[in-house]
Amino acid sequence: MSRGFTRLLTRGIGSVLTLGVGIGLGIVIGQGLAPTHATTLSFDEAARLYADLDGETRPLVDGGTALAKVARLTSPAVVHIQSRRKDSRGGSVEETGSGVIMRHEAVDGAIVVTNRHVIAGSAALADISVGLSDGRTVIPVRTWEDAASDIAVLQLKDPNVPPAAWGDSEALDIGHFVLALGSPFGLSQSVTLGIVSAKGRRSLELGSDSGVLNKDFIQTDAAINPGNSGGPLVDLRGRVIGINTAIASNSGGNEGIGFSIPSNLARRVVDQLVTHGRVNRSFLGVKLDPDFNPETARRFNLDRVRGARVVLVYDNTPAAKARLQRDDVILRFGEIDVQDENHLINLVSLTPVGKRIDLKVYRDGRMMTLRVELADRASLAEK
Structure with missing residues (x-):
């Protein structure tokens, strides 16, 4: 079965999330399955194990605390984007993705960096809405798009939100921990953890990507799903080192192979767009x-x-x-x-x-x- 490279848009959520009994678990409760009994502990043994764990798990706890700080620092800058466009029959199609708030010296207010395919086809600014982490929804005052890199920039009036900071994607090594932030399946402010699986992935066919010229992706196993498009990939210093854009999947969902545009490429494109209105190549x-x-x-x-x-x-x-x-x-x-x-x-x-x-x-x-x-x-x- 051929593997497809899927851009990460979500069209509706109702048909995707289903609540049910025992979905995907294959669990059957009935006769013939004897319960498993835990070993009985004395009060003194329980107290000793708690004390042991306090010391032995300290590095893991400290690592988790650091990850929580990264998420707390960067999450406020992550936005949920909804866009509307006309389909081939003249109807309206709504798509969702993610983005990250940044600052640029040439722009008053703030900018949102996202994927072009998140907003492609939107006829007017009013067709694009940006959901902020505090629940507010704003409309961009201007947009820039670059098909050759699949990067788009939205200008916002000052949203009064701490922006994220760029990191150096060239400093990444395979095995470095990264966090992916965004709105998978419309579930905003989601954070997943993984590592850099590979760098320099260039031989990808991203569906109808005939206009994409600059292909040079970071591969990660951080869980990335439809709706994550345009969200940031962040290093352990809380710096944006990639813009999530696609997954390799037979099912359309996460299989541990996601791709992000390196921050050094994205940053250059963003700078050219807001400074010159286009990317000089x-x-x-x-x-x-x-x-x-x-x-x-x-x-x-x-x-x-x-x-x-x-x-x-x-x-x-x-x-x-x-x-x-x-x-x-x-x-x-x-x-x-x-x-x-x-x-x-x-x-x-x-x-x-x-x-x-x-x-x-x-x-x-x-x-x-x-x-x-x-x-x-x-x-x-x-x-």
Whole structure:
């Protein structure tokens, strides 16, 4: 059975949560099942065990206390978002997601960072409502959207709520503890705990994501479900290190494989949106091989699959001017080793327009360095 990558929207909750007797537990109470008796303890033995646990569990208790502080610090900045849009039949569809309140020096009041797909299709600001942690509901005064990263920003009049703080997603290591906050199934102010399972997940097909250019996800096993879209992934210092956006699931629910947009990518996109109204992205001017595999790597005498293979160089582009050629394998971009084609796309698009970068290229069995001056991706639409 193929595994789907699901964006985390919730359309209604009534059909999702069902109360019943013994649901999912498979428990049968009846004859033939003898009760299990606990060992009888004396008063002195019970007192001794309580004393032992007070000491032996102290590290766990201290860890739980720290997690509670992280949740208390960040939860007030987490919001519940409802949006309405027209469906293909002209009817109205309501979807819900999450977001996190941040500050930006270029914006009066506060901003909410969320996923674009949470509010996509909303025709007016009045179609978007933001539920604050204290129960208030507000309407944004402005929105910005970036389809290429699936990030959206909502501007609020000063909500009088302590904002969350950005963290450094590059400082994350696999195994670090993280908390996911949001509104799974519409249940606002939910917090789950997990670890960073992987970094640099780029080969994801997120449903109808043809416009998503920047794919570079943190993978976590913190429980993430429909409705968590746009909510923050937080480290143990209470810093936002990701924006939750998708899950890998056969059922549509949590299976321990969730994905978040790294904070360093999200923060750059947010800054560009609120400062310039759009994200300035660079481009190289090549078509890359999406199926660069071990067999192809051996054909090129590479020791393993690495880098990004060029299959086409477009005329009058930075790549053409730098004399890149078909079948060149780009192994390094500046000082960064290129892992695959999506990694290179991210590196190029998030580098300032006009910057000159040295490319380490493998061609015909030898290494060479080519210098390229990156151009504005927006110029492609003008041609």
